[in-house]
Amino acid sequence: MLQGSQVSRIHRCIMPSSLLRAVDVYGRVYSLSTAGQQWEHCRDAHLEFKRVTAMQQCCWGIACDHNIYLNVHASDVPIRYQEETYENQRWNPVDGFSDRLLPSDRWQWSDATGLNHQPLSGFQLPSENWEWEADWYEDENFGGELTEKGGWTYAIDFPATYTKDKKWNSCVRRCRWIRYRRYKSQDAWVKIPSEQTGALPDPFNDISCGGWEITEEPRGCLALWAVSLQGKVWFRSGIHHHNPEGSVWEEVPVPGEVVQVSCGPGDLVWAVLWEGHLLVREGIGRDCLKGTSWVTVESPNPGVGAVHVAVGVNVVWAVTKDHKVWFRRGVNSHNPCGSGWIGMVGEMVMINVGLNDQVWAIGFEDRAVYFRQGVTASELSGKAWRVVSVSRDSDRSHSSSSANSLQSAGCFFGGEVRLESQASVVSDIDPDTERAVGEVLPASETEVTPKPRIPKVTSDSFISELVSDREGQIGRRDVSAPAAGPSIPEEESAEKEAEDRGSPAQVLSPSQSGGLDPQWSNVDLEEAQTQTSGTAGDTADTSSLSSVATYNLAQEEPYGTDEHQKWAWVSGGGCAVDSHMQLNWFNSSASTALNCSMQAMSLSITPAQTAAWRKQIFEQLSERSKREMENFTHYEQAIEQSVWVKKGSMQWWRDWKPHKWVDVQFALEQFSGADGSKDGILFIYYTFNDEKKYLHSFINEVTILVPVLNESKHTFAIYTAERTKQRWPIRLAAAAELEMHDWLALLSVSCCDSRGIQGPPSKQAIWSITCKGDIFVSEPTKELEASPYPTACDQMFWRQVGGHLRIIESNSLGVVWGIGYDHTAWVHTGGYGGGFFQGLASSTDNIYTQTDVKSVYIYENQRWNPVTGYTNRGLPTDRYMWSDASGLKECTKTNTKPPSPNWTWVSDWTIDYAVAVGTDREGWQYAADFPASYHGNKTLKDFVRRRRWARKCKLTTTGPWQEVPPIPLSDVTVLPCGPKNTVEQVPLWAISNKGDVLCRLGVTSLTPAGSSWLHVGTDQPFKSISIGAVHQVWAIAKDGSAFYRGSVSAENPAGDCWYHIPSPAGQKLKQVSVGRTSVYTVDENGNLWYRQGVTPSYPQGSSWEHISNNVRKVSVGPLDQVWVIADKVQGSHSLSCGTVCRRLGVLPTEPKGHSWDYGIGGGWDHITVRGNAMEAPRIKMPPLTDNSSHQTSGRGPLQARNQPEMNGNPVGC
């Protein structure tokens, strides 16, 4: 229980909230936020719904008019669709180029192929939910290059290769016209026209959407299944990111009458037949969301048919006619039918599976919404049902007013008001709880509301009946809304915690449960509870008897005597709940407000920081110190300070050949100087030729400690400036991960102490990230950017900050944003530590749980032979049939492990189609031989093929980072500020993972997360962006061309239009960074380019000048300082890839500098110096004639000369 990563101090999991949706028996749609404590009525449209099916971006529903409605949630990034058409012209000697084409030619206006006639006037909005963004215009961008005005591209004839240059033989030309349409009906229920279905004979009765995990992100296809009243099944085709409404209903033949269908996020689709059997859809895949055929699965109970089914990614739950709940074993993508049924506790009318296979249900007896507690990837069936007991927003006035009055009266410790909530923890059905909940509601309301008729039939007809005679009830109910005064139940409600922790396979037979006396079981339960809490404590596993008993209590409770929420349908498809997430759903309404304030006092949520008790303790402690120590400082201390030594056994990567791991004794000696300063020495004791020797290093010379977790060893690297020059750190391996973390935390504290560094990183800090996603921060000094003699960057001290990121950007106002491997955006909370830095090396108030997900890839390789075609039998000289990308290492599905013990698999192996240059339908790429250039379609010359398999793994750690939902990002940039620059709103731009350009509003140094995104339209997806000190915004499109955004200023933060900047000849740009005035880009071949001729009046500049090769990434700061991540840096012992380098000799008069200075590496992936605006005191010096020895001068300095050695990249690239 208390091992390793599972235990952590209180790191709150601040996850972005998401919504659970439910329909009550009156057809009103409510949503409940994972962060909230009450049901919010979705008041838009005066519609009542029968059913809803939700996902994160949208929600579908069947309204009482039997029409299908769609509600697309508003997002900062609009849904835009680019329409395109081509204007074609042919040259003739008389008119020159004109629209007079030859009779054999294509249409004057056509699609890209020329086969279809597409005049501008032919484009219609698909529905009234769309609007045009602007008029048609010519696209002047041609594959990343700028065409002449008008956007014409030329060719000899149609169809042919088009070029942007007009040649002597160019006889035809064409121009691409584009126009955007935008989906406008967001956050509103819009009717999906059913005209197309035409022949639809009967109204829809059930609906279920899913399938979003089948296709990869940019396509974003959705599957929507519907069932008509006559039992026919329909599939809505063509729903994807750019077409939320889909295009047409297609009937799917079924071998019987279907009553209900359920579609999971992946490829599971199950349906229930009228006679009680179940259907499983097979053949669902990336190219066929609809699937191909049905397979029948018997009802869980041969005598009692199924009435409801719910599927997730790897689970299937069902309900039979007797309301029993069943869980299907062994379901997964390869075996969608599963292997067997397990009966579960509880009686439900319907079940819904949401994200992460979390489960919600509606109880049969009480029509309450239940949440299945304890559902994890390893225990998909969960542990117990827990009733969701929160108030609706309409009920709120009573409960909150009563709670408030209590609070203001200061009754926290009064005798009469009990703080304990009324049965807030209930598992399974418990009548006492319901009564308690019910009693909170005013009595008057109870009287007026008529009893809803609850016929004991299947959920379907139940809802239909309710909906049909709903009108009068609602009318009357509304009248009764204002309520009598607050009432707090005074009687003791039995607190029962009869958690059903036993086997999930408990099946209740009716005879058994019916035979028990509720009164007796009640008493028994209480006793059992006291007993367990008195003795065994945590082992409070109640016997199966107690769960039977609790469960059975409900039988005599009549309906309708109290008016509690009665629900008809619930959908968790848009609700992201994690097993370690704290939900506030399970308290009764009366105690909600009290609980809330209690929590605020106790947990270290931000208000708690200002809580009176905490303030009191801080104040009193400092008073105490003053009182007891101030006048007595001349007294002698009872304990004298001395040296403290910590020792341990480790393995050390020997400095000399043959390099190998040798056992060593490791010791850290710490001592305090007379002035209280601390320092230490590291000793490594080893044996060489039977002689005992040691190696030592002063703690104050250590520049960085880098953890290098890999599959086999728990190692870390210790660098000093000297060892950075050598590219040869001290590498040590601890016996266990925990031991390594202990040492790292201790050494880190010791290093920080010796350098007097403590607390959070400064606003000026330089941040960097390794290729493992580890985050390091360095405090710059004024001398760091001094010219001509700056502090060498191998002297910089880096300390680690918890968390896991791929990209980090900052500015000197302390706004720091990061992006994870899974594209999640994170903002720095101002804290430090986290991860394995617990206790003293970490701040406590602003450390949160952080997760990241990335894919591990392996390749399946095959060779063609004339007899059997492609097989996994290769030539003896071939690579492994399962390998890494290089083919050098064997990587099979079973032997491939997550990158380090910190990562765990979260998916199965799947074929990866999102490979550059494309694949065929089965994911194969073809080539003439290994290794060669691959292409996505098979040709006659191909003899080998490969395909990539991906498997997702997840890391959970902690750090001073808070998620910025909901839009995933691929790049971010913050305006660099000069030393005196004060901006109120900090401009922050980003690129979404779909390539949209976004501008963040509301970012200040106090609210670094900002408030919302402003979408900035582009004609194509972008991949990199950077803003300079005077609001000059540069961006790189996915096709490798550069763009400059015109007219961006503090007043006009989004600017007005993009200017296309041609890229350096033949190069596709990859990344851009803009400092005070300098603009640098990196291309895909690793060249670093400087933009010449940039002036205030002509900010676009004139041309690109080559600065260096072997550059991976560039960061230009507010002083125009240029730092890069470079490859192939030669050290005296070894070569390193991914090294932090700084450009030397950068002056206002010479922004390009002259040579490089090498810092920490290899294995580094990212750096940002954009926070460092500390200008060095100017010293006038005669120009330098020679550079110091370790600075290689000139361009292309980053060349390898010697044989690289293993040690250069301890972090690995």
Place this chain on the structure above:
Amino acid sequence: MADDKDVLRDVWFGRIPACFTLSPEEITEREAEPYYLLLPRVSYLTLVTDKVKKHFLKVMKTEDVEEIWFEYEGSPLKWHYPTGVLFDLHASNTALPWNITVHFKNFPEHELLHCASNSVIEAHFMSCIKEADALKHKSQVINDMQKKDHKQLWMGLQNDKFDQFWAMNRKLMEYPTEEGGFRYIPFRIYQTMSERPFIQKLFRPVSPEGNPLTLGDLLKELFPAAICVEDEPKRYQVIIHGIEPLLETPIQWLSEHLSHPDNFLHISVIPAPSD
């Protein structure tokens, strides 16, 4: 804003100025000067008074010296309580420095434990930590530690090494996030008015409903008299490390931050000064 970690430092580095005087009953060769010392609040009297002993031995004959013990205003001071607790219990609200009388004779066998060497203190300290972890984690954390880790805790206390101690002690302060706290809070309530040495019971940091419990909740259950009733004069002071935390302070937070190195939250309840 001050961080919770600062509390740990403040607690650790709490010092009480003490003036040690030799009891007049002791036979000396010449007059003994009083000895002044800053005593760590979280340590044990006999662990930090080597200098005191040496000082007074200089004026005494070896044959007159038996086991050293300390007394304040007639009460023998129990060395096995942390020094700060002794001070809060017996001498808060008095003028500083704290006047402690040193005895080398007439050891009060019925009131004090013998303390022949530091290993006795170490054994006592470690048994407290183990007991505390039994309450907090069913002993899982302390049992997972190695012998040298235990030594590190003790050496940290003995040598007043905050970092050394807390590098290990933080593990004892961990708990599974979902449980919201320790299994039970290790605490002891001391009072001067009673013969009982101290009150100690099983007490969970979180109510069955999941609400964090407070110092007030603890006292209500175990020492209701300590809670001051409205409109009545305050009868008792509830003191931890020389301060009086508010009753709404969560008990889990107190246990994590205001526990002594032995991992117990030592709470002194003393009569409120009359004015």
